[in-house]
Amino acid sequence: MKIYVYSLILILLMSTSCEDFLDKAPKGNLTSGNFPGNADEALLAVNGVYNTLRIWNFNTGGFPIIDIMSDEVRKGSNAGDAIWLNVYDDFTFDQGATDFESWWATLYQGIRRANLIVEKVPGLQDLDEDLKTQYIAEARFLRAFFYFELVRTFGDVPKVLSITPETSLSRSPVDEIYNEIIIPDMEFGVLNLPQKDEYPLKDMGRITSGTCSGMLAKVYLYRKDFINAEKYAMEVIDSKKYSLDPDFSNALSVEGEFGTGSVFEVGAAAEGFNEGGNQYANTISVRGTPNLGWGFGRPTYELIQEFGSDPRADATILFVGEVLDGVEIEGDISTPDTTYTDETKTEILEVECYNQKVYTPGDEPRYSFGHNRRLLRYADVLLMAAEALNENDKPVEALFYVNLVRERARGGNENILPDITQRNKDLLRDLIIDERHFELALEGHRFYDLVRTGKAEEVLGPLGFKKGTHELMPVPLSEINISEGKISQNDGYDL
Amino acid sequence: MKLMFNKVLKIVKAMVFLGLLFFFSNAYAQPRVISGKIIDAADASALPGVNVVIKGTTTGVISNLLGEYTIQVSGDDAILIFSYIGYEKLEQSVAGISILDVNLKQETTALDELVVIGYGTVRKSDLTGSVSSVKGDDLIKIPSSNPLMALQGKVSGVQVSSSSGEPGGAAIVRVRGVGTLNNTNPIFVVDGVILDDVSFLNTNDIASIEALKDASATAIYGSRGANGVFIITTKMGGFGKEAQVNFKSELSVQKLQKEIDVLSGREFAEVLNEITPGTINNLDAVADYDWQESIFQENPLIKSYDLSFMGGSDKMGYYLGAGVYDQDGIIPKSTYKRYNFKLNTDYQIKKNIKVGSNMSASYIDDDNAPNVVISAYRAWPIDEPYDANNNFAEVRGTGNPLAAIEYSNSNSKNLRLINNTYIELTLLKDIKLKSSYQLDYSAQREKIFSPEYYVSPTQQVTRNSLSLDFTEDRRWIWENTASYYKEIGEHRINAVAGITAQELYYESPGMTVNRLINEDPTFWYVNAALSDTVYVGDSPYETSMSSFLGRVNYSFNGKYLFTASFRADGSSKFESNNQWGYFPTFATGWNISDEDFFPEVDAIDNLKIRASWGIIGNEKISWNDRYSLIGNDFGAVFGSPELIQSGATFSGTGNDLLTWESTYQTNLGFELNAFSNKFTAEVDFYRKETKDILVYLSVPGYYGFGSYAKVRFNAANVLNRGMELNLGWREKKGDFFYSFNVLATTVHNEVLELGATSPSDSIIYAGSLSNGQRVTATTVGNSIGYFLGYRIQGVFQNQDDLDTYPSIYGQKIGDLIYEDVVKDGVINEKDKVEIGSPIPDLIYGFSATLGYKKFSVSMDFQGQYGNEIYNGKNQTRFSLYNFEGKVRDRWNGEGSSNTEPKITSLGGNYQTSDYFIENGSYLRLRTLLISYDLPEKLMEKAGLGKSIIYLRGTNIFTLSSYSGYSPDIGGFDPLSTGIDQGIYPITSAYSLGINVTF
Structure with missing residues (x-):
């Protein structure tokens, strides 16, 4: 008889089943819907x-x-x-x-x-x-x-x-x-x-009122609404929250992060992405020795030549053989030091060099993940102001701002980069675009600047x-x- | 068994001898009476009901309860045939004798042998499904930590390949092709416990493995059956069986099968000078260092010891096994040690109540190999490993492989406990109720330590780091089944029904810390970290499933067989509206040779035809595909000093409409036994189509799900069809015995639908090399994951060629010409075509065993035909690396070569093309085993029983044109298989072993 009792227990056990059993929510993870x-x-x-x-x-x-x-x-x-x-x-x-x-x-x-x-x-x-x-x-x-x-x-x-x-x-x-x-x-x-200085120090890098004004100035330049472009650029300048760091190289260096000229900047830590790293600079920085990156986006030989004696070249282009912070830039063994356009080796196509604006001291790729990408610099705002003022027929003010940028670039050497005095609107426009070319080289502005000012075909036509x-x-x-x-x-x- | 066989053989021999003697001395007929006793050769128990028939007549008697018989024969030339179900037929001459005692031997190739199927067993003759069986003795022929590796070339319809030759490396098992674009691994049912992986199992504890292949066999596993099911039965003592102790010890030496042919130092220097003239000034002064030789150890050993006890009393049976497996890898620091413990017990606690448990425990201590195979392949042979001060020197191209080994410390320890406890009640004789609770618990700890070191700018670590990862994987299954077995006259019914529930819990917290205070191993603990940055992660989840199952086997007259089964599975992986899947199957079999109309052909013992149809599912999908999660790894860096502030936002987009993938499989099979069961043949034709396969489809970028974000849908459809053939012959002639086996499988794999929502979804690119180039594609009308690339048309011989044929990426004279397939004058993606497939047309194996008295020799060959291998390691070049030997025939001027381009280290010639395709067909002598039974008398004196000593070679030779270490290259992702990216070499091994029973 016992066996039937056991069987009954077993059969009862068998028939227990509930629907909730098949409902398993994610663990340690919010799901979208009620967030935030x-x-x-x-x-x-x-x-x-x-x-x-x-x-x-x-x-x-x-x-x-x-x-x-x-x-x-x-x-x-x-x-x-x-x-x-x-x-x-x-x-x-x-x-x-x-x-x-x-x-x-x-x-x-x-x-x-x-x-x-x-x-x-x-x-x-x-x-x-x-x-x-x-x-x-x-x-x-x-x-x-x-x-x-x-x-x-x-x-x-x-x-x-x-x-x-x-x-x-x-x-x-x-x-x-x-x-x-x-x-x-x-x-x-x-x-x-808030303005830049109204945020607590720990929130440095959040969007400020100045960031918005500066970007609006840029937006209006693209819209060719120079009145508003001038207005918003001047708002940034007149806010007196920004200035040019006397040392041009600091505008982009690790030392200069969130510095006086920083209007819109992406904070990054020398870590992996989840811990705050940004692979932007790693993509571009020195390939080989020191091993900082992949080396994409090589400055053209043309740019090197155009810089001439402009000292900004030094902080913009990193040549193989340079020694920075005691580390010699040796570069990549698979990249020829000089590449020629043809077999006869008469015309140089490119030389192995790197973008110094994303350079980070150290000799490991990790360090380049700590580079803060600058999306809007005060120098850019000054040049936008100059451009808008020139378009609005205020050449004197325009020259003042463009020359502020040149003065900083000069680094105290009075023999180079003299103040611009050109007041002809068309010629001054070209000079301002050129100034942007040298001041903001390799920072992602050039192509758009050429397109919006209608110069793309002239400059880039030969490239295709x-x-x-x-x-x-x-x-x-x-x-x-x-x-x-x-x-x-x-x-x-x-x- | 062999012992008994020998005894029978002796008796038979004696009888034949005596019979002959009498035949010659007394050669005339005279009616007389013969009597005797018939006993079981194995345990000497009396056999009642044995048929005793005079050959050539219908006259016969049946033995009584005591096994005794009496029969009248016409004369001395009469021959008696003793037959009994489950025993081998015996013919005996009666010449000159009146008392004839007979030992009948249990039949081993009987059709009535029981075959293990899901949730039960069935007579082989009643089987309607396609099931292949491998005995434990066959499995232990391979010295491998993974029992599945021993199935290579042993089971038709099953492809086993290696993911790596690393000790403890996983086996990749595919049953009847690749039926899904997702997880295509079969399941394993070990003593009733459903598992995803059996690498922890000691081969020595396994009694048999049954491969269930068609729907009829697998549908009882419902949503888990689509990729095939392997039922593994471990050894077990029986009630009343005498105790048996077995000790086995084996020592193996491993050898590298071959080195990859790469350039020597001087050859490499010459090549360097061709790429950049003047790089090496004195070719005679360069070093010539063999990096492959440097990283591979000589004669690493595998040691294994197994001790087992098996037996039982009248109310209990037991098996107790313990084993140690200790393998040194061919690469330093890749040791694998495993300790196994197994205890199976059965108790008949009451007349109709049986309880029992199957328990396994394993502990694995595994050093994960440093990743140096590829760097040794790439390293410059002109660079030496050490500098003048005996420090590691910079090795160009890839870093110093020896330093990589030195600084690699990665170890994982895994404890796994599996227990299945059951109670079985027998009710009304025919009904059995069984409840079993199964627990599978696995805990793993992985520790990786990287010291601070400097070898070169590209090979250095500036702060040491320690990662510690724990994994807990805990699952239980509770199964309750009722089974019914009844024979009524000609009707035989075998049915089972049940309810099961299961739950899986997984969690893997891990952390990484930096800057340990000291690098000595005694400080490899997270509390030794000086840096306060801790990187943590976890990926917990829980899934559950509940099921209802049922099956009926019915056979009429032993001739007509029917099986129907059904399973309903509900899974937490799907939203409640679509979480239930229903998996039915129907099958039928016909023992046609038993029909009266079947012609009387003496040679044919049995011929069976069987057919099946069914639907099975695949639930091996990720738990979170249905959920749209919010991730909290999306922080932003602010402040001076900069600090990361936590952030959270959308992470992945789920689809709550997902449901089961289902596979529709039909099977038609024929089984033939002939020549007194010496010959067996089994042929199966199968067709399986998997529908509603989960694929990721593109969504518009403006949805904002992220770059390349795709969402899973049930959309694709894949077909596999083919044939399986299994032929065997086994025979004993006196002291001589031999057997042959041949098996072959064909697979035609075709994608029928991909559910493209956009042309970009009509092709799934996969097979990413480490540089991001993708070499496989999956499209409708082709096999899954075929190689897609350019076809080589030749080499640009001169300027004319360069002007005539389109080129890419600044190719010059001497570079490869890619075929402009669409003839639009440019080489681009559109010109890429199928250049090969990793799926073989034919998988085959054949084996032979020859034995004479105490010696036996057996050989297993195994191979595949018609597949290609993509030599991805040769294509992946981030920098200037050493080259494969084939560049010796490189183009060096017009007309010099039209297949091998001039030397370049990067660029146009390194596009995905058939330049990197190699023939993947191979034939391998998988094992050669020579064994010798030690003389019994000697062993008895020593107090031992049957003992065998053997010598064995594994992977002794491989016929293959493949340039890499081994053509046996698998891949877990079905979309990306057959790509060699620097696989850990598969070695050959030579073993000496002894197996003692007492």
């Missing part, structure tokens, strides 16, 4: 927007392709490395180039992270109203900045203002993006964000630049394909 749900999470989410600035692909897709397109930079590294990048040296890229795809997607990734703040933070109950406004302003500026990168690179782009993406968007006109997102978002920041096409980059082919054609292509790229 409180004040602490709101700060985390805001920092998450800034985090986008350290994503490798945020930097023109990863490799410095926009610089490579300019006359300042060639592909770099050794001849066989990442050869697909050669297409940016001679403008033979097409819409399938994946660098655009990852760049585009990363900018939208930043936009989504910013939209998360704009969408969720206003509803948080436990968040102080001032802080709430500040968080939203920080996120909105960054959103505007990502959109600005998009429109100046790709032109019309899909307009996304929500974290729940609409599924069949087409491209919105550039003007709409500027007028409905970029300008209002940045203006909101100008009005609602085609007017009417290369002013804008191709919309990633994947984007067009997935949208089944709802997303259109820019002129000259559709095959």
